[in-house]
Amino acid sequence: MKSKVAESLGIELPIFAFSHCRDVIAAVTNAGGMGVLGAAWMTPEELDMSIEWLENEVNGKPFGVDLVFPGTGGDEKSPEEYLASIPAEYLSFVQHMLDDGGLSDLTPEDRDEYMAENARKMAMTNKKSRDQLDVTLARPSVSLIVGALGLTPDWVVKDAHARNVQVGALVGTGRHAAKQVEAGVDVLVAQGTEAGGSVGDVASMVLWPQVVEAAAGVPVLAAGGISRGSQILAALSMGCQGVWLGSLWLGTAESELSLEAREKLFAASSDDAVLANVMTGKQGRMLRTKYVETWRASDSPAPLTWPMQSILNGYSYKRAERAKDLDYWTYAVGQVVGDMKGHTTVKREIERMLNEYGDALEQLLEVTDLG
Numbered sequence: 001m002k003s004k005v006a007e008s009l010g011i012e013l014p015i016f017a018f019s020h021c022r023d024v025i026a027a028v029t030n031a032g033g034m035g036v037l038g039a040a041w042m043t044p045e046e047l048d049m050s051i052e053w054l055e056n057e058v059n060g061k062p063f064g065v066d067l068v069f070p071g072t073g074g075d076e077k078s079p080e081e082y083l084a085s086i087p088a089e090y091l092s093f094v095q096h097m098l099d100d101g102g103l104s105d106l107t108p109e110d111r112d113e114y115m116a117e118n119a120r121k122m123a124m125t126n127k128k129s130r131d132q133l134d135v136t137l138a139r140p141s142v143s144l145i146v147g148a149l150g151l152t153p154d155w156v157v158k159d160a161h162a163r164n165v166q167v168g169a170l171v172g173t174g175r176h177a178a179k180q181v182e183a184g185v186d187v188l189v190a191q192g193t194e195a196g197g198s199v200g201d202v203a204s205m206v207l208w209p210q211v212v213e214a215a216a217g218v219p220v221l222a223a224g225g226i227s228r229g230s231q232i233l234a235a236l237s238m239g240c241q242g243v244w245l246g247s248l249w250l251g252t253a254e255s256e257l258s259l260e261a262r263e264k265l266f267a268a269s270s271d272d273a274v275l276a277n278v279m280t281g282k283q284g285r286m287l288r289t290k291y292v293e294t295w296r297a298s299d300s301p302a303p304l305t306w307p308m309q310s311i312l313n314g315y316s317y318k319r320a321e322r323a324k325d326l327d328y329w330t331y332a333v334g335q336v337v338g339d340m341k342g343h344t345t346v347k348r349e350i351e352r353m354l355n356e357y358g359d360a361l362e363q364l365l366e367v368t369d370l371g
């Protein structure tokens with residue numbers, strides 16, 4: 001399975017893996033694909049340490065970093081200001097929900113500490129993005145920087161290109177793809193609504209060819225709903241040059257999730273990966289749990305906007321974690337959760353998909369051989 005985008009990035013397989021977990025990034029990169037570390041919530045110091053750790057693990061192979069670029073100028077608040085703008089009734093709504101669920105509370109000191117810590121992580125500012133970019137570009141091992149949300153600012157493209165680093169961007173419509181191409185990105189990730197995390201409304205089957213068309217020659221990676229080799233073949237046949245997967249890695253031994261959380265995913269069906277704005281305030285796909293359902297009930301308040309909703313969740317997730325109650329937690333996951341059925345590893349998943357890809361290609365030739 002060769003592709004031009006893989007060749008230009010110096011990797012063997014056009015399989016890209018988004019993960020917040022550096023063990024997944026190392027395993028995918030070592031298997032010949034490219035891991036792209038989700039680093040938006042990291043401080044520049046944490047990011048620098050993670051890149052250094054990865055460099056030691058992957059023996060000179062290139063990998064990527066995924067950041068959030070909030071845009072130029074505008075509404076920038078400090079973490080403390082974001083924290084202070086969470087209305088008291090929202091905290092009390094969450095407290096009552098968890099009290100009703102029988103989860104023991106944190107001390108007020110612990111609660112304030114976790115929310116303040118979360119505010120520092122979640123408050124995205126141009127300064128933080130700038131510092132993260134500088135840290136990343138100072139490392140020669142990173143060959144791809146991807147922006148998760150919004151139009152890529154020109155300073156990102158300029159600085160990355162000056163270091164021979166390619167720039168990618170996630171898009172959910174053909175219109176956004178055209179704008180990102182104008183902004184100068186080198187790679188587009190066309191992410192269908194089936195995906196885990198922040199998503200749009202267009203399904204992969206419709207989106208991928210639309211983005212390929214709008215990309216006007218800029219390589220496109222297909223994302224959203226891929227967990228099988230046959231889907232990789234379908235994506236390549238629609239003009240994509242590679243695939244970008246996020247959810248599948250959550251079920252691997254390398255993932256950031258606990259054994260219990262992984263088992264909760266293995267028990268889920270595809271229709272348990274629901275759309276809601278409960279996690280971040282933006283529309284995203286996540287595991288349906290009591291926490292999600294309670295927020296979505298008609299008598300609940302509308303979730304806050306980003307990043308206040310994420311900061312508020314810092315408190316409730318900590319409480320759920322302490323109580324070991326995964327019903328009052330949720331996690332971003334896509335519809336492929338219905339295909340994730342048991343403990344596995346990154347290497348095993350890549351081998352499985354490569355075998356399936358070969359089988360699917362053979363089957364395609366058989367089916368289309370009208371001779």
Ligand SMILES: Cc1cc2nc3c(=O)[nH]c(=O)nc-3n(C[C@H](O)[C@H](O)[C@H](O)COP(=O)(O)O)c2cc1C
Nearest residue numbers: 018148195196197223224225226245246247332334
């Ligand atoms: C747990 C999780 C967290 C995610 N967080 C981000 C993120 O911070 N930045 C980003 O660009 N994409 C994020 N995504 C989306 C992935 O980059 C990717 O586009 C998506 O997972 C692909 O679809 P799939 O989930 O069907 O594989 C996340 C996905 C998951 C599952």
